[in-house]
Amino acid sequence: MLPIRACGAAVAVLLLGGARPSPLEAQLAKDFPGWTVDEKAQGDLNGDSVKDWAVTLKRPSEGGAGRLEPMLAIYLGTKGGGLELHTRAPRAVCIGCGGVKSSPDGVIGVPTITPRGVLELAYEGGSREAWSDTHKWRYDAGKDAFELIGRTYVVRDTLSEDGHMEPGEMESEDINFSTGKMVRTLSGKGAFTCKVKPGVASAKLAEFDYEHFTDIEQLFVDGSCKK
Numbered sequence: 001m002l003p004i005r006a007c008g009a010a011v012a013v014l015l016l017g018g019a020r021p022s023p024l025e026a027q028l029a030k031d032f033p034g035w036t037v038d039e040k041a042q043g044d045l046n047g048d049s050v051k052d053w054a055v056t057l058k059r060p061s062e063g064g065a066g067r068l069e070p071m072l073a074i075y076l077g078t079k080g081g082g083l084e085l086h087t088r089a090p091r092a093v094c095i096g097c098g099g100v101k102s103s104p105d106g107v108i109g110v111p112t113i114t115p116r117g118v119l120e121l122a123y124e125g126g127s128r129e130a131w132s133d134t135h136k137w138r139y140d141a142g143k144d145a146f147e148l149i150g151r152t153y154v155v156r157d158t159l160s161e162d163g164h165m166e167p168g169e170m171e172s173e174d175i176n177f178s179t180g181k182m183v184r185t186l187s188g189k190g191a192f193t194c195k196v197k198p199g200v201a202s203a204k205l206a207e208f209d210y211e212h213f214t215d216i217e218q219l220f221v222d223g224s225c226k227k
Contacts, residue, residue, distance in 0.1 A: 024053055027075060027083045035059045035071065036104060037081055045114025045146075046139045050077035054111035054119055056093055068095045070107045074146065074205070076117070087146060091209040098125020109210065119146060123210065129165075131155040137205050146205035152173045164188070177203075194225035 021029070024110045028037065028118055036055040044172075045052040053075040061067040074087035093109030102125035109121040119137040136150035154172045156163040165171050167188040175182045175196060203213075 013162065017204070023081065023083050024055070024075065027085065028057075028073075031085050032057055032059075032071065032073065038070075039110050039111045041111040041119075043115070044117050045074070045119060046076055046112060046141065047117055048077075048079075048094040050079060052076045052113070056107040056109060056111060058095060058105075058107055068105055070109075072111070072121075072205075074109050074111065075150050087206050089205050089208060091123065091211070092205055094211055097211055098123065099127050101126040107188060118149070119205075121210075126155070126158075128158055129155050130158050133212075148205075148208070148209065149178050151177070183226065196225055 018157050024040070026112075028035070035139045036059065038056040038058050040053060040055045042051050042053055044050065045054075053073075055073045055075070057071045057073065058068045059071075070090065070093045072087075072089040072092045073085060074089070075083040076086045077083055093107050096104055098103075098108045108125065110123075112120045112122070114120060117139070121135045121137070123133040123135075131207045132152075132154050134152045135148060136152075137146040138149045139145075140147050142167070155165065155170070157165050165187040169187050169188050170184060172185040173182055177196070180195050180197075182194050182196050183191050184194060190226055
């Protein structure tokens with residue numbers, strides 16, 4: 001796909017004699033002029049058997065100084081073959097927030113859509129301790145919004161021969177926010193099931209701020225999940 005910042009000129013040329021832009025290209029050129037596509041994923045997010053899109057984009061920040069700003073856009077497909085912009089989530093993804101193990105200018109928060117219609121955003125980064133952090137979102141038709149239903153966080157020590165953390169340190173957390181349950185794995189001690197605070201699943205994608213969500217022990221852990 002052509003970068004979005006080139007779409008204006010490109011679409012004009014295409015309409016004169018080449019192939020027409022796809023519905024997604026046309027909508028992005030309309031809704032996000034000046035933005036460049038970073039990643040995209042297609043699938044059925046709302047269960048109507050029509051393909052939808054999750055797209056991450058970036059553009060130079062208005063503040064300048066070579067900085068980039070990110071965007072996550074969710075498009076729902078229509079029965080007539082078109083696309084409607086449903087969700088703008090500029091803070092659900094980020095640029096330069098993953099440390100030395102991540103891309104300095106790529107959007108962190110790569111989208112995929114599972115066969116069951118769950119939107120997954122995968123974040124990766126770290127330094128000596130490399131981590132991956134996947135957030136799972138599901139469309140709620142009654143609220144007409146995407147709500148957080150799960151999170152899987154994994155960390156490994158890149159200087160360790162086997163990748164394991166120091167004994168007793170956390171290596172993974174798998175959370176189901178709908179049920180309020182977490183499975184935490186500690187190095188050398190195995191997996192433990194505990195509970196997280198209720199109400200986290202009410203987080204809405206359009207309002208979600210990834211960079212202020214990462215300290216799970218401080219924000220959401222309760223009762224038996226506390227270290």
